[in-house]
Amino acid sequence: MHIDLRGIILEHNKNQLREDSITFAIAVSDACEEIKGCSVYVNQLLRASSSIGANLHEAKYAQSRADFIHKLELSLKESSETDYWLELLYRKEKIDEKTYKNLKNDGGIIRRKLIASITTAKNNMH
Numbered sequence: 001m002h003i004d005l006r007g008i009i010l011e012h013n014k015n016q017l018r019e020d021s022i023t024f025a026i027a028v029s030d031a032c033e034e035i036k037g038c039s040v041y042v043n044q045l046l047r048a049s050s051s052i053g054a055n056l057h058e059a060k061y062a063q064s065r066a067d068f069i070h071k072l073e074l075s076l077k078e079s080s081e082t083d084y085w086l087e088l089l090y091r092k093e094k095i096d097e098k099t100y101k102n103l104k105n106d107g108g109i110i111r112r113k114l115i116a117s118i119t120t121a122k123n124n125m126h
Contacts, residue, residue, distance in 0.1 A: 017113050018060075021053030021075070024106050028082070031103060035094045042094075045085035051078040052110060069121045076114045083107055 028049040032042045052075045059071035083104065090100040 017110070017117065018053060018056050020106075020110055020113070021056055024103075024110055025050045025053055027106065028086075028103060031095060031099050035089065038089060038092060038094055041085060041089055041092075045082065045089065048078045048081040048085060049107075051075070052082065065121070065125060069118060069125075072114060072118045072121060076111065076118065079107055079111045079114060083111075 029046060032046055035042050055071045055075040055078060059068050059075070062068035062071055086095065086100060086103055086107070089095045090097070095103075
C-alpha cells in the first residue's frame with residue numbers, strides 16, 4: 001500500500017477518485033449538450049459537476065492537512081449541488097430517466113468516496 005505524504009488516502013484510490021470526477025464531468029457535459037433551454041440551470045450543473053474534480057486537483061497541492069480536508073469538503077459540496085441540478089432538470093423533463101439515474105448513481109459513488117476520504121483525513125489529524 002502506498003499512502004500519500006499526508007498519510008490520508010491510498011495513492012490508487014486518490015487517483016481513481018480524480019479520474020472518476022473527470023469522467024463524471026464529461027458525462028454531465030455530454031448530457032447537457034442535449035438539453036434545449038434552461039441555460040441558467042444547465043450552466044449551474046456544468047459548473048458544479050466540473051468543480052468536483054477541480055477541487056480534488058487543488059487538494060493535491062494543499063498547503064496543509066486542514067487545507068487538504070477543506071478542498072475535499074468543497075468537492076463534496078459541489079457533488080451535492082450537482083445532484084440538486086440534475087434532479088431539477090429531470091423534474092423539468094429536460095433529462096431522460098435513464099440518463100438521470102446513471103448520472104445520479106455515478107455522482108453518488110463519488111460522494112461516498114469523498115465522504116470516506118474526508119473521514120479518513122479527519123481521523124488521521126490526531
